[in-house]
Amino acid sequence: MERKVLSVVIPVFNAENCIGNCLDALLNQTYQEIEIIAIDDGSTDSSYAILKEYANRDFRIKVYTHANAGVSATRNEGMSKATGEYIIFCDADDYPEPDMAECYVQAINEWKNSDVSFICCGMFFDNLYNKNVKNKKHLLEAAHGFVEGENYLLSRASSATLAWLKLFNFVTNKCYNLEIIRENNIVFDNDINIGEDLKFNLDYLDHCTGNIGVVNKCLYHYVKRTGESLSISYHASDLEDTKCIYKRFVNWEMSQPGVTDENVMVVKGIYVNDWVSRLTSMYEAHRYGKVHNAKKVLCKELKSKEFQNTLKEIYAAKKISTLRYVCLRTGIFQIFYFFRGIYQLMKG
Template sequence: MDDKLVSIVMPTYNGSNYIDDSIKALINQTYKNLEIIIVDDGSTDSVIDICEKYMIIDKRIRVISTKNRGVSAARNIGISEAKGDYIVFVDDDDYPSEILIEKYLDAYDQWKDKEVSLITCGMTFKNTYNKRVNDKDYILESGRGYVKGENYLLTRNYAATLAWLKLFNFVTNKCYDLGIIKKAGIKFDETISVGEDLKFNIDYLENSEGYIGMINLPLYFYIKRKVDGLSVKYHSDDLKNTKEIYRRFIRWENEQEDVTDDNIIVLKSLFIHDWTNRLTAIYQMHKGESPLSCAKRSLNRELRSREFRTMLHEVRKAKKIRMFRYICLRTGNYEVFFFFRRFYQFLKG
């Protein structure tokens, strides 16, 4: 597989404090046939100088500077410039294992007689701002018979399981067929600020056939920071977009061969989780207002909507939500839920 060119696309925005680690991990990959495309999304710090320094050292690196339009636009530029057989996305404040690309190509070679849509891998979540929170690996669970270090060919309905394990909704732990992306014109949606990775993955799977390959090793390190260089503020349509993306994910999952009731319940549980996260963001914007304000009354209407309450009941019946969280949400009063949510977070530290 050494003849296969892999394009790596990394957007950066004011990433001068941490991009060194990411670039070093890319240039030190054990698989060498790479092109590394760094898209500077209108940074105002010294990150472009750092990138250009590495571009002199390693001729595989290209640096593209653009106006600030967000991570999705930067990734789309990277897609349009990429010339590889496969494409991998990396964020400037994370870093991959130095064997990541080699493992991706080995997996494609292992299943060369099978139709494989994409390859994904496990992740390590590293918390750099709260030392009391331990790093955590996310891979297929040994309790379900999976072995760390093995590769698995998964049917497409496993997208729900991967989402439950925090492995599907990212693009940074996957290797895609660039030919499929370019032929189908798949791009990141630049009009949304939440769920763009999930939407991209659904778009990709809708335009590709075959299995999902899983490398059961945590080969991508997701760094949780207080200030994320590519993070975005809450936008007024985030709640609407979250609903639309999860409804679509559930519809797609329902259409897959061998889909189970548990697959769907898992997605509904994630839907409830992200739905309430969007409500929390809205509440934070209006927390100084009266409980009778329009914004806060709208939060209660969300909790009391038929769609939310039906899903909440289904998720609780399947034991996919903690009883205390369920009771707080079941009241239909967001102030109650928010109070106990903050109290729980305080106890966790």
């Protein structure tokens, strides 16, 4: 197997309780030719001290620190310091399976004569916050003929399916060609607080023509550790940023070779779901007294021609439940929020 150096970029902010687990998982990879670039983003706990301790123990770890600038700026700095042929992003509160790097390198070598954009893997969604919520595995489904553990080259139009399976929008389950990133100055957008991963992926795909490689094995643990209210992380620009990036995603999907109406409806279904999530975040922030005139904005959004037309489209395509559809069709957000609360209580 041809040896390749992989760079792993980890933005770290107040992660003293979990960064050790992440670094241990990376250092114990079955494929050892990796460099780990850990950047402390102005932590106020002992995160930086822990990073330095690990760096003293293993030469593959390179540690940097700067004043708090956010995850996008921190990842950008990490990319600028990376020296590998390929790059992986890992969050400090998550961790990879022991063979993640090896599986990526095997796939790279398998497809060295093929035109591949990036390679993604399946993900574990671990819920440490609520023990009543079962951990989940997200990968290409056996019901559609896919075999767990196999590698697949998918068309770019299949991004819709990957997004539906919660595998497309993240950057942490992907392996990128660093040369493509450098040559085209692809960076994370510092001006948005939500959807930065999806925007990065679309920016990347806009600068390459290859298909999407999939290692159909869960190799990355996305860990939910807190149950913070949506209002905690609400930003005034979130709604418009979400609409902007999903309009772009829909148009991008429609332009891909071999795209089907089903592909487009899948992306539109995800668009409406995230659109409503932003409205829910705004409503909860309003309840905490952090947003004024929210009810007026919510009413305007739900009754807008774009929202109602897209809602009807995805309902006809069976991408939304009847109850959810009926609640949103009323244009009264409080009705939707009420039934959402009942559903969450029943779900546990």
